[in-house]
Amino acid sequence: MLSWVKDKMLQVNLVEDLHPKEGFYRLGFTDLETKAHAHFVQIAEELGLKVYEDEIGNKMARWETDCEDQRYVSSGSHLDTVSGGGAYDGAAGVVASLAAIKLLKDEGFKPERPLEVICFRLEEADRFGVSTIGSKAMAGLFDENSFAHLKDANGITLKEAVESQGYKWEHVKNAERDTNDIYSFYELHIEQGKRLEGITDLGVVDAVTCPIRLEVTIEGENGHTGTTLMTERRDALVIASHIIQEVQEETLRINREEHKYPLMATVSQIKSFPNSISVIPGKVVLGIDIRSVDDHLKERLVNHLEKMSSTFDADISVVRKVNTSSVFLDEGIRETMRKEIAKTRDTVPVLESRAGHDVMNMQKKWPSGMLFIPCRDGISHSPREYAEIEHIVEGAKVIAAYYKLKSIV
Amino acid sequence: MLSWVKDKMLQVNLVEDLHPKEGFYRLGFTDLETKAHAHFVQIAEELGLKVYEDEIGNKMARWETDCEDQRYVSSGSHLDTVSGGGAYDGAAGVVASLAAIKLLKDEGFKPERPLEVICFRLEEADRFGVSTIGSKAMAGLFDENSFAHLKDANGITLKEAVESQGYKWEHVKNAERDTNDIYSFYELHIEQGKRLEGITDLGVVDAVTCPIRLEVTIEGENGHTGTTLMTERRDALVIASHIIQEVQEETLRINREEHKYPLMATVSQIKSFPNSISVIPGKVVLGIDIRSVDDHLKERLVNHLEKMSSTFDADISVVRKVNTSSVFLDEGIRETMRKEIAKTRDTVPVLESRAGHDVMNMQKKWPSGMLFIPCRDGISHSPREYAEIEHIVEGAKVIAAYYKLKSIV
DSSP: OHHHHHHHHHHHSOGGGEETTTEEOOOTTSHHHHHHHHHHHHHHHHTTOEEEEOTTOOEEEEEOOOOSOOOEEEEEEEOOOOTTBOSSTTHHHHHHHHHHHHHHHHTTOOOSSOEEEEEESOOOTTTTSOOOHHHHHHTTOOOHHHHHTOBOTTSOBHHHHHHHTTOOGGGGGGGOOOGGGEEEEEEEEEOSSSSSTTTOSOEEEEEEOEEEEEEEEEEOOOEETTTSOGGGOOOHHHHHHHHHHHHHHHHHHHHHSOOSSOOEEEEEEEEEESOOTTEEOOEEEEEEEEEESOHHHHHHHHHHHHHHHTTSSSEEEEEEEEEOOOEEOOHHHHHHHHHHHHTTOSOOOEEEESSOOHHHHHHTTSOEEEEEEOOGGGOOSSTTOOOOHHHHHHHHHHHHHHHHHHHOO | OHHHHHHHHHHHSOGGGEETTTEEOOOTTSHHHHHHHHHHHHHHHHTTOEEEEOTTOOEEEEEOOOOSOOOEEEEEEEOOOOTTBOSSTTHHHHHHHHHHHHHHHHTTOOOSSOEEEEEESOOOTTTTSOOOHHHHHHTTOOOHHHHHTOBOTTSOBHHHHHHHTTOOGGGGGGGOOOGGGEEEEEEEEEOSSSSSTTTOSOEEEEEEOEEEEEEEEEEOOOEETTTSOGGGOOOHHHHHHHHHHHHHHHHHHHHHSOOSSOOEEEEEEEEEESOOTTEEOOEEEEEEEEEESOHHHHHHHHHHHHHHHTTSSSEEEEEEEEEOOOEEOOHHHHHHHHHHHHTTOSOOOEEEESSOOHHHHHHTTSOEEEEEEOOGGGOOSSTTOOOOHHHHHHHHHHHHHHHHHHHOO
16 A cells, blocks of 8 residues: 555656756646646546546546435545645645545445545645635635636736636536535645644644735835935835734734634735835735634734734735635544544544645535644645655545445445 | 927837836836837937947937047936836936037037937846946946846846847947047936935036945745744745844934935845745845945945844845945036036035946046936936926036037047
């Protein structure tokens, strides 16, 4: 099993597409993502699964049965990466689900409810500022009108990107699946943190952090860098530097208080205009990512930033581009799988996911659960991202157990 | 004369090329600059001047004579703008020189030494981080090897840009002119400051500030914005925000001391990598512009920044992309022109130029002088840049006087 999983991880993470220093650029709705999906289809078909594609390009690899209850027992994840990402965020969950199917086939298991492995399209917010597009479409959370105009760094709209891969925008809404079409959903993912590492190989997730994402626009005034006295400037970048530090300092302050869940806030995007060596920056746009399972902490930081913004000599607008409440996963599945894992382990940590995942959309329509495996030094969204193949295999065994338990009518 | 100057200002500042809110984008070695040069040629030929072009595209509009002394009495400026620039920085000096020729023609003046109006190519550092490329080539200061690889924001090299306008890179060095080819040079420019405004319409320049330009690269570490605890980050943008503020604060500190010339420092460029909403910035590159006639003050700030850079938990490199000493203009020309202007005015301010200009290169090879006219609120490198046509006309009269005085053998 080890070598099979290793082999398939390499098949969906083509070395030819890897930038040696910067990592993968397998962004959603690019040819690279589509190529990875083709490899998923190939592996699934080798396993004897029948592969279907929905109207936005999500793949469903199915082990069909003639059971009366045709609700699918589902598991899966995504294959896209951030810019400069690693080989495990998403891919580990997809390959582990396929590996679970292989385990069941090898032992001659016969499911009652049909099983399926889902390979979602664009999960990372990297490209368009909105995440989990594929699972949003499947769960009926796809906002056709507002999403159509989302643009990537090259000015390509989401609509154009989706259609560039052969799908019709006006048909995307048909990717929504009926409540009675899925029995339950389960996702394996690398933790992207340091809570499991060195302690155990598997953790059960109870909740998924969802972000507030702000676009802060600071309007100061252009001017000549040589002739405008320091005391006569309205330099938007100097003001931005104060906001960047306040995001950092206020978040540290909040975390020094007693809270069950931590708050993370990052000014992860900055664009300065005109960004010319001899012109004082007249305008700066910041992208701020704010996360916690505790939605109140997110609100506290946003309110603080809105307040402080009014204290500067500039026109500052604070817009919520993304504003989603955190999601608590299905207790039944969590407890069942925790007990299952506990059979062979002394300790089974229950922890929250500090990143958003496709499972958060699936949970809104179907009972869903999530499994974490460790990743080295907690590093993710980086070429240094790494997880043990052994841990993916252990995860696959848990997914196999999930398929078994849930496929019984 | 007023309507002629106004008309010609409009001819070199085509409204069709004006972005109503952002201003002009007539960058050096673009089709827009070339189009403006074509209009210069047209106006010059209407005045009966013979126009020559050198190997980098500088134009010389000449009033030729059969005097034994064939050294040209020169005056001129440039027509390129920064990104989001105004209609007067450069253009005012070009049109005023042409207007001076018209005044002399109208009064039937017969020059001894030949006269010329120079329209330089790329003066603004905006596009390639290096300024006054055209006059550098004319004065023999063109560094062919290091300049060839300068890149603009779109990755186009200076060599490619020059050749895109029809010039041969290997011939550019031939644009250098012999010491005996020019008798003297004079440039009119808007002040780009507030020292003349409301006091008088003309000022005489004694020195030109030249910049030190730093490229500061901060190497932190990428990471997932949701899963990397605030206390476990090496966020390059947070470190950059400290440097941006230190540039501001230290420069204000230095200016609070007693100095003849002020210091200006601006973080005018910033690029963050990967600049993705869900990734902690792992790398930030800053462009810092530092100016003062007092070269010691520039050095003090650079040393301060180099020292503080070593105090952060990141690899920070500080590289001097530009490192030029300030230039003092020819005393003879300055005094002659100051006395000339004083004939009709009570006060003639003598002030330094806080921006670099083509004259600083010309002074290195030929006796050169400079004349300032006010610009509203001191605003420049901005669409709000504005100068009175009356002041351009008064400047044209001074240039005409300069041509007369210097053309006499």
